[in-house]
Amino acid sequence: MTPRATNYPQWYLDVIKRGDLAENSPVRGCMVIKPHGYAIWEKMQRELDDRFKATGHVNAYFPLFIPLSFLTKEEQHAAGFAKECAVVTHHRLKSVNGEVVVDPESKLDEPLVIRPTSETIIWAQYKNWIQSYRDLPILINQWANVVRWELRTRLFLRTTEFLWQEGHTAHATEAEAVEETARMLDVYADFAENVAAVPVIKGRKTPGERFAGALDTLCIEGLMQDGKALQMGTSHYLGQNFAKSSDVTFLSKEGKREYVYATSWGVSTRLVGALIMTHSDDNGLVLPPKLAPIHVVVIPIFKTDAEKALVLEEATKVAAELKSQGLAVKLDDRDGIMPGAKYYEWEAKGVPLRIEVGPKDLEKGSLCLVRRFVLEKEGETEQELRKRRKTFVPRMEAIASIKPTLDTMQRELFERARVFRTKRSRVINTMEEFESYFAKDGGGFAWVHWAGNHEQEDEMAKRFETTIRCIPFPDQIPEEAKGEGKCILTGQPSTQRVIMARAY
């Protein structure tokens, strides 16, 4: 596996390959999510879905195809996606000289756009569902695939087709919709930090980075190990834009006809990429226990047939006892594979804990516990680190320690990522410092004062490949970055700092 320090993008691809998460498909830009990768997504879905339900949402499903005319209704929205839409124009194939071709006779009267997001088709239905304030709010989420015809793709981070969830809500008042937008951002932040163990900054996008058709876009931003930012979730306050373009009105308590207020919010399989780039190391995938499809792998070790029988019996018992604690356990009893090979394989797949059961453990009534990672110490060698991951523990104690150990690992991953982010964040006041931060020091989150406009944002992007990731919420700003100042580019007075970074 390519080390991170040698070639970060290649390392990322190696982690995915060795972790058996996904691979490229015959269709350019699309990916096949393999069982282990999909299992991680399923864990994410479960965690998120529970949170959506807990905040009063229900799931529904809207179609993949959107009539072309729907997309032209909301002008800004349409313009935002126009350049990346796949369009279905025919509905039949035929065989010509043994070759299958599109039947030109089957041309559709109206082309169908494959959803890049579902606002338009959902609001066309909401129009029929909403007449009175009594019909509000509508709090619907859908789990779906969407297609955005990207030119440059990367597994999980940006693929032509991706899986996501999109929430679409309708409210009687602006205040309620604004509140919903913030609530769902909090749900995402809670998931990111407490489940995925990825620390995030909550903030607001600048008008230039805003979702097409939104009045306000909120986001959570994470910092990856290469110093690049990753947008991990967005929540949009759509105002009455979609209600107006789809003509969705309701009669208020006072008998007044009013346009509905809307929100939409989403996270995607990109989160798997965030997970990889936040926690993984040069041995492969590292997973927070809460998202690990397998918590513990049990590996039997033996020489003779007699030993094999005894060791397997014990290994099976250990696995069963852990399963009864509600843990996901894999007993790797494959023949003909060296134990060492199994270690590498399960480490590359990110399994948090390994239990080795051998003849010596039977003798001593112990188990060998190996953690996928331990927090690094200053100046430690690879050998020392590996040794520290491994402990021999009396059997009963070992079984009882698994759950607490997983909890510890979950906390440590978050803490490690937070320390990394702090180290790679800097409060910056001058262009000189800004330039050297990104040119020499690898970059990260740059906290800078900003009072520029859209064009000036582009100028920064051209010069440094950096963008404003977000305008952080006041409670997200560290002490040293608080206060007023002057815009780093224009020198104009500025009331607060923004986060600039290179981004995925």
Added chain:
RNA sequence: CGGGACGUAGCGCAGUUUGGUAGCGCGCUUGGUUCGGGACCAAGAGGUCGCGGGUUCAAAUCCCGCCGUCCCGACCA
């Protein structure tokens, strides 16, 4: 769509300059010996050399055309 590279076994590649009957590593199958950090030995299976045409006694190799993929520039969850 412009600039660059490549297409040979499931994967990674050599062979192409100088035409001569298809090769290596990994993986896979079988048997044996192994097994506390990536095993070894032996025997096997596996190919329209991207596609089409041409030159030639003979083409993976030379010529022409096409197709496809990857990397770099204009988009973005």
